[in-house]
Amino acid sequence: MTDEMDMEEGGVVKKFMFVNRKAPYGTIYALESLEVVLISAAFEQDVSLAFVDDGVYQLMKNVNTDGIEMKSFSKTYRALEGYDIEKLYVEKESMEARGLTEDDLIVDVQVISQSEMGDLMNEQDVVLSF
């Protein structure tokens, strides 16, 4: 192990939030966010994922991408737990505006209000938007 990596071991842990506001597959945002989230896991930071507006569509169950010849990344959300990324927050208002409930989502999440989401965003050290 290099000296640089040793320094990282004792590094500062910051609060990172990834804010997801785009529907999956139509644009690359959702997949790119997921890639960066997985990279961030390697740095042992305090990571939270927020799903707001069309971002809640990223967590839909029963995704079948066979017909559009794109790889589905739905199952990756389930794997996040294995990388110690367990803080997934979904905004209640966004879900309701799309006729969705918690049962429609592929992973266990914490459903919180817009106001509570605002508080969470407020207490982060770094916020990354997708």
Place this chain on the structure above:
Amino acid sequence: MLHIVNKSPSDRNSVDTCLGHVKPGSAVLFIEDAVYAATKGTVAEAKVKAVMPGVAVYVLEPDLNARGMQGRVLDGVKLVDYGGFVDLVTEHSTCQSWL
């Protein structure tokens, strides 16, 4: 005329503007992120239902399935596959894409 929309109704106003311009006898096809407009409980639901008496509304099934939205489609909206998409284009003299 065939109107084609590919943007989410809760992200852009493309669906809204399209539905505001569409005339009876025309058809609307929702593809890509616009498939959400054809599902229940969204901001677009009332507006889609409002045009449906005179306008045929279609949704591209592969895009619907890719988003896990199968089984949530509004009553009266017809599902088409890629072959059906091509048929719609040939059946109408003109197409307009609302990007």
